[in-house]
Amino acid sequence: xxxxxxxxxxxxxxxxxxxxxxxxxxxxxxxxxxxxxxxxxxxxxxxxxxxxxxxxxxxxxxxxxxxxxxxxxxxxxxxxxxxxxxxxxxxxxxxxxxxxxxxxxxxxxxxxxxxxxxxxxxxxxxxxxxxxxxxxxxxxxxxxxxxxxxxxxxxxxxxxxxxxxxxxxxxxxxxxxxxxxxxxxxxxxxxxxxxxxxxxxxxxxxxxxxxxxxx
Numbered sequence: 001x002x003x004x005x006x007x008x009x010x011x012x013x014x015x016x017x018x019x020x021x022x023x024x025x026x027x028x029x030x031x032x033x034x035x036x037x038x039x040x041x042x043x044x045x046x047x048x049x050x051x052x053x054x055x056x057x058x059x060x061x062x063x064x065x066x067x068x069x070x071x072x073x074x075x076x077x078x079x080x081x082x083x084x085x086x087x088x089x090x091x092x093x094x095x096x097x098x099x100x101x102x103x104x105x106x107x108x109x110x111x112x113x114x115x116x117x118x119x120x121x122x123x124x125x126x127x128x129x130x131x132x133x134x135x136x137x138x139x140x141x142x143x144x145x146x147x148x149x150x151x152x153x154x155x156x157x158x159x160x161x162x163x164x165x166x167x168x169x170x171x172x173x174x175x176x177x178x179x180x181x182x183x184x185x186x187x188x189x190x191x192x193x194x195x196x197x198x199x200x201x202x203x204x205x206x207x208x209x210x211x212x213x214x215x
Contacts, residue, residue: 002049003080005056006107014053020200021057024169027197034139035165036197037070039149039158041185045173046202048076051148059110063143066102068113070147070161072122075115077148081105088116093130100137113138122150127160135164152185159192167197174204 005014024033038051048071055067068089069077078085087101092113102111119125138145147165149158162168168189172182182199189196 003052003056005053005060014057017050017053017057020054021061024054024197025061027167031166033166033197034143035135035145035147035167037147037149037158037162037165037168038171038200039162039168039185040151040171040173041153041177041181042151043154045151045171045177047151047171048080048148050171050200050202051146052077052080055110055146056107058144058146059107063109064141065110065144065146066113066138066142067105067110068138068145068147069115070126070157071150072115072118072125072157073150073155077112078103078114081112083112083114085114086116088114089134090116090119090125092116093125093128093134094119096130100134100141102141111142123156123160126157131161132164152188153181159189159194162189162194163192167195169197170199171202172199173202176203 004011005017008014024036027033038047038054040047052067055065059065067077069075070089072090075085083103083105092100100113102113105112125131147161149161152158158168170185186196
């Protein structure tokens with residue numbers, strides 16, 4: 001996993017992340033997205049890399065952005081930004097801490113709320129009233145809050161959390177995701193009354209007609 005939007009900002013991939021940022025910004029002009037869950041049907045499909053690079057581009061556009069690692073079973077965002085996994089989300093929720101343990105990422109306008117210690121029942125924690133209160137506190141500090149959630153098919157976490165935010169973005173790996181997994185994930189989210197705002201395709205083959213315009 002890499003933050004290509006920082007290491008190679010002029011690459012076609014970085015431009016694709018900026019396009020995703022623009023599409024999300026124009027998704028609902030009357031009611032702009034302020035909280036978004038990013039997940040995938042199954043494991044290893046690029047959701048964490050996608051949300052981290054999306055967060056960077058959002059912050060670079062001037063929006064105060066908080067990235068929250070809600071993959072409490074296999075957290076990885078702290079590794080991407082070379083930060084600590086604790087204290088974090090679970091610390092703030094379980095200890096009722098008044099000050100949120102937000103970490104500076106080195107990117108202007110972007111902060112990380114890491115996962116914190118692993119809880120025994122992540123889905124129960126994410127569905128609790130304390131998470132609702134945390135969301136309110138986060139919304140007071142940022143223009144946009146991005147949540148990295150576990151794969152939809154594996155556990156219920158993404159559906160539980162998705163019902164609390166403005167929308168869910170589903171990450172699909174062009175070279176790996178099975179069609180039936182994508183359809184099942186969509187059905188599971190819809191059953192949970194989650195607002196699916198779209199899908200992001202990762203690992204897509206480069207279109208040769210585009211050329212090297214951005215190089």
